[in-house]
Amino acid sequence: MVNLADPALHASQDLSGFWRKLRRDDPIHRDPGGFWVVTRHADVVAIARDPHTFTSERGNVLASLLSGGDTGSGAMMAVSDGAAHARLRGILGKAFTPKALSVLATQIALSAKTLVAQAAAGETDFAREVSARLPIAVMGSLLGLPSADWGYLASLTEAALAGQDPAGTWRARNEILVYFASTTTDPGVLPALLSRLSEDEILLNCYSLLLGGDQTTRLALTGAVAALACHPAQWQQLRRGAVAQSTAVEEVLRWTTPALHSGRVVTRDRPPFRTGDIVTSWYASANFDEEEFAEPDRFDLGRTPNRHLTFGHGPHFCLGAHLARVEIAAVLEALREHVHTIEVTGAPRRVESNFLSGYTSLPVTLR
Template identity: 40%
Template sequence: MTVAVEAGRCPMHAGPGIDLFEPATFATTDVHAVWRTLRRKAPVSWQTVGDDGFWSVTRYDDVQRVLRDHTTFTSEKGSLLTLLGKGDPAGGRQMAVTDPPRHARQREPLQRALSVKEVERDLPRMRSLIRELLAPMKDGGVFDFAAAMAAVPMAVIGAWMGLPRSDWPELTRLTAACIAPDDPAYVGPGGPEKTLVRAHRELFAYFQDVVEERRAAPGDDLIGVLLGMQVDGAGLTPGEIVSNCYSLLLGANVTTAQPPSAALLELAGTEALADWAAHPDLLVSGVEEALRWSSPAQHFMRYATRDVQIRDVTVRAGDAVVAWLASANRDEDVFSRPDTFDIRRRPNKHIAFGVGPHYCVGHTVARVALRVLFHELLTGFEDIEVVGEPVRLRSNFIAGYTSLPVTARGVRS
């Protein structure tokens, strides 16, 4: 397939063989080079997929516009490319695929529960679990950093949802299968589509059981918040609660697992990592740069509700529009030296957490967790080196790695 920008559906090719729908593209191609070309030559471009297709939006300002304007670009027909042309059965019920004003009424109780004050109370537990995950790296042997990072999201969100720790590894695996069903590490019998269906079925069945158990005695965790939520004068249905449990789990896995691996791969063995370790005052700006650099959620999809002009392209009502956050976060018009990891970058107007109504509800938890993780990494280890070939995740949604072999030495206290 090729990406093409269309004028009256007359394609002009932006580059040979570029397929932004195919998950393998993101495991085998320098996709940032592709986006650089698209930003310059075809910032709004069309790709045909079977009898369907989608518009790719790659410039920062256009991505912001698409994600902010929910009246023109709705999320309720599906927000990920895996659902292109299929619709989303959770549309209007799950927070991630519900437009304002109902979206805001769903979001507000969760936003309160995930406030900075509440998150800071959880710091000792979070720090203890992260130290536990990093501890094996101290022996100096080969340590798969990416595999360890895959467990971080559940170490954070698992307790916030009141989920038993014994369930965390399986929930991590099932969530990974949902976001990367094409990846060799997760694909099962029958191929990607059946893998995705099985993972969804198992996760939804799991949360159905959990929600049923909790109804008798709701706690003060996030599932308790969902059980007690009132929207437009009515509580959420069991299906809505389960769907939003799934969405919370997915969101946590998107935002916290990948930035550490992407940052370490870029900085390990360089003076930049030692520089960061020597300047603890740069922890916050460095974490924000890791988020911009990795842009773990590569895209969000919307559907046009009316004919609309984006730059010099007419997008028709009903067309899918994919806003590429990862491209926007390297836009040369917004970020100086965008392909340089700069721990001193200020301002840093990245949109790794999205923008507009659907700005990540768990951004505070993710930021705090990443600050704890990078603090432990930078103060507890030295001589960190990548010693094997990293394995990139096969996904058009998540930018990341399934394996990153490193060695390091623990800093003596």
């Protein structure tokens, strides 16, 4: 029996056949663990568009929903709905517009080139030497955090979302909250907006933005290099400019799908769901739905259209979507400039998580 709540399952098994079977035979599946599993693209979109029936206020990931809910409800944008969500998104969203991020985008491009050029000197662990360094530097700059703390925070975000030890995960999450409660931010893109939030809102949303902005982009970047190594013809097309960088970024996002699912709680009966039910929408399945994507199991950097759900959909569409695209595009461009061939030279290690998907280690040789 497949236990979707088991973090080890997602690291150790290829579930593509399982998702395919559910999409075909049981697209809205009742898991023995006491929650619903939604697998088709169209159904995931429909749930995301209806926060009145499917609320995030009690939690938005399986782990918190199964443990009784999220204590940040109403104060953290990710676990709020209605007026509270609109207010928080309106304030925080000003820091994530393309205009607000234009200066940071230039810095991202330079940092990506430096990191990739260093890695291209020979064998390296791309997950550690590039992917683990760029997103945390971006989020540190955005949040106005001292650069001396970035490495420490990167280790905490990994333990907080991908730790194999529940006690260690709990400690890491609390250490991040303690850090934000005690640190003084420097002037930056986001700190200027925080005066409009309460102390609890600042603490919880900085925590949420740091975790989301670091880990998911980190996994997408590493997954991109793994995919390019496994599909050399696609890599050479990208190198030659035969496919557009913009479509390549979107296919990387679809193919890697760093966040496996999102969770909601049902507020009113909507058959087959009953009030109080936990519903999980699995992006890991919806992004490979045959009804939405032609040849979904083919890595195609020129794929268009590409209506993937990696950033979610509806009111909770990822606030940092543009920023993540900028980072992925910068790394792809740096690879084009500095690298001819990509070869995986050691056993990759996958993250053990029922929420995140990707590699925590990827030994490669970049020539």
